[in-house]
Amino acid sequence: MIYALLRLRVAVFVVEQDRPYQELDGRDLDRLTRHYWLAPPGAIEDPQATLRLLEPADGQFRIDRVCTAPQARGIGGMRRLLEAALGEVGDAACVVDVPLDCVELFGAFGFVADGTQTTEGGIVQVPMHRDASARIR
Template sequence: MSREASDRSTPSEHAPGHEGVSPTRLDWRLHAFDQFDVRQLYVVLAARVAVFVVEQDCPYQDLDGLDDLALHLVGWDDDGSVVAYARILPPGTRFEQPSIGRVLTSLDGRRSGLGRELMRRAIEVIGERYPGCPVRISAQCYLERFYCELGFAVDSAPYEEDGIPHVEMQLPASAAGS
């Protein structure tokens, strides 16, 4: 399996002395794959490659054939760059449950609460689109605490995906809202 929720960036909270990007400043949009224009698609895929391949030194194919089935939550900056991104897959695609993956924040967006806001919005989308469903992720082990703070619980032994330790985690349907 590809890195569905391989959160290759650190979506941690604001750190003293670091300004970061305010989540409220972004233009949050939910896109179906065929709603992207060519430039938007290019910018999104370039952001994913920058984080998941280059920054994480992980020479694995990011494109896995699931993007056309997904919803894409994007936090656009006013200059048209991607500051935050998550891919939402429907039930029965990667997991039995709906899932969130390809979670990233740009370097400028880290340590500002942006990761939490991105996940809050992605969970909200799942609650609206798939009421009564839990949310599944495959998280990098070093981000386990972050996701636990959002209500996710580990429910697998650690495993390696693309050379990086991961665990599967699930958010109960009651926490996903509906």
């Protein structure tokens, strides 16, 4: 299954966004890494959306590697994945860096911009933080 998730991430981040970089960072097989994905019924090996939840040693969760296949965008899949991941995060703090066009989606889950925007591969990234007291809108 991990191969299918990596294939989707490379298709979106490296090919579609034309950002040649080392997508495999060694964190995917870490025992504290959790993977979430959505796939069509009966097609588990064809994920349409995915995200990765990291639990660093300091206890603060990080959501990253958030992506959706072009044909699956705009139908609420990422919202479902975020609900699942944040259900596991519970009352703990969580951080994420998101493209500028995803700030509103993450804001609906209690994330607020927190830091200086950066540009990676021509894509503006916004650091966001969700406190334990945050609520989903």
